[in-house]
Amino acid sequence: MDYNDSRQAAIRLYRKLNLGWIFNTSTFxxxxxxxxxxxxxxxxxxYADDANYVFSLSILAIGLWITEAIPPFAVGIFIIAGLLLGFGTDFILEDHRTPVEMYLGTWTSNVIWLLLGGFFLAEAMSQVGIDKSLFRFTLKKFGSKPDRLLMGLMFTTAVGSMVMSNTATTAMMISSVLPLANLMGKNSTYTKALLVGIPAAATLGGMGTIIGSTPNAIAVGALQEKGVNITFIEWMIFGLPTALLATYIFWQFLSKSLKIKDVNLDLEKLSQTDAKVKGFKKNAVIFTLIVTIIAWLTEPIHHIPIAATSAIPIVLLTLFQIIVAEDVRRLPWDTLMLVAGGLALGIAMVDVGLTDIIMEKIEKLPIPMFGVGIVFAIIAVLISNIMSNTAAAAILVPLGLALPGIWGFATPLIVAMSCSCALLLPVSTPSNAIAYSTGMVEQKNFRSGGLLMIVIGPILAFVSVMIYSLIFGSA
Known part of the structure; x- marks a missing residue:
């Protein structure tokens, strides 16, 4: 008892003194x-001094991403600052002053604008209460049988995450099912199925489109730097089937392992009352969503870059006064900072020949090249379970880009999709963290499904991308 009291007192003192900066400073x-x-x-x-400098900066960035001594977005800014200091001045690298616009240019890359358009859509959809509408739609289409309702909720979440951020989709869907989870109780297997299945579907569904997951955008941006452009619909050719199949497999796993068919649902007790949103606002959001998606899907016809059509939701939603200045301040700008820094690091690794050095060593390994692709996929899903999947993609995509032949095209895509299969821990994805924060699901509940996707996810990613690459890919 004395030990517990003293420990609690120490914790209270630590928080009162706000000494967290000591830990962060020492870790940094x-x-x-x-x-x-x-x-x-x-x-x-x-090796050359510039390669050594970028290598050291990469090691520092990886360490900071893993330990979170500073927030991930701050690491992105730190990377760009480090590159500007190293290559834009003579303070560190003498006689190596080179144009640094390519590093600063990542702030205005197509990927950044694409993600920003998605953020505006996500915020607007949340504001007009589409979460409640989605729940009622799912209930109407899939019925009240527990296994079919779970499937409907998971597939609705997966599809939603293809046009919104995984985090926003999860938050929206979790809020819509919480009344049902509260009705069933914390100990109900169906509650566990809901709060594990929905975040998993959001993460896996993110594989379906370029904007569905940040690693996807990083891979597309890196390939664009190499002169290879992947349109919105081209990504969906391999991403959409993989996302839906992975979601289906996870649903089957939950249904059988938790035996939810035997659960009795009494949906009549659920309150159907929710705040009414003016019809104009909801219709305006739906109109904007449809126009934006059509513009993205028809890029091969009108040839307007995705970055340009991403301005549609930004302009229309502010024009209709659905998104105002206060809403813009709430957007996840930190994600854009992280992506910009990751892209800049990847460009630098290629520019100084660091990726060539690493790939030279990899090519000497006694394994065939397809084995290297599989190794990349496994590493991607493993490290994404313990660190940001965006950071994992920022590290691995530039390395995969340097592989010879078709593998330099396929591996970045395999890495991006494998990063979306990290479901093992509550901290593996923001989606898992949102479900865990409800207090109705425990860490162990994520474990079995997470282990399943560590095995199944990379396999699905590898097979789908390789089929696409062999048919449509460019060496």
Whole structure:
């Protein structure tokens, strides 16, 4: 008892003194020293100074992403600042001053505008109460049988996450099913199925489109730097079937492992009352959503870049006064900062030849090239379970881009999709964290499904991307 009291007192004192900065500062310093030490030994291999500098910066960025000594978005800004300091001045690299516009240009890349358009759509859909509408639509179409209702909710979530951020979709769908979860109770297997299945569907569904998951956008942006353009509908050729199949497999797993067919649902007790949103606003959002998606899907016909058509939701939603200044301030700008930094790091790794150095070593491994692709997929899903999948993609996509032949095209796509299969822990994805924060699901409830997707996810990603690459890909 005394021990517990003293421990609680210490915790209260720690919080009162706000000493978290000491831990963050020491962790940042430790990562910095580790990057210097590893960079020192890398320099002994005889590579150029610029390659050694980018290598050390990469090690530091990876360490900061893993330990979260500073927020992930701050790491993105730090990367760009480090590149500007190294290549835009003589302070670190003498006689290596090069144009740094390509690093700053990531802030205005097509990927950034594409994600921004998606953010505006997500915020507007949440404001007009489409979450309640989706729940009623799902209930109407799939009925009240527990397994079919779960399937409907999961597929509705998966489709929603293809045009909205996974986090926003999960938050929207979790809020719509919480009344049902509260009715069933914390110990109900159906509650567990709902709060594990919905975030999983949001994450897996993100594989379906370019904007469905940030790693997808990173892969597309990296390939664009290489001169390979993938349109919105081209991604859906392999992404959509993979996302739907992965969601179906996960639904089957939950249905059989939790035996939800035997659950008795009494949906009549659920209150159907919710706040009414003016018809104009909801219709305006639906109109904007339809116009934007049509513009994205028909890019091969009108040849207007996705980045340009992403202005449609930004203009229309503000014109209709659905999104105002206060709403814009709430958008996840931190994600854009992280993506910009990740893209800049990837460009630098290619520019100084660091990816060529790493790929030269990989090619000497006693495994065939398709084995290398599989290794990339496995590494992607494993590290995405313990760190941001965006950060994982930012690290691995530039390396995959340097592989020879068709593998330099396919591997970045495989990596991006594998990053969306990380479901093992509550911290693996923001979607899992949202479900866990309800207090109605435990960490162990994510474990079995997460292990399943560590195995199944990379396989699905590898097979679908390779089929697409062999038919449509470019070496």
């Amino acid at each position: 310093t430790g990562n910095f020293i580790l990057a210097l030490v590893i960079g020192y030994f890398f320099d002994k291999l005889g």
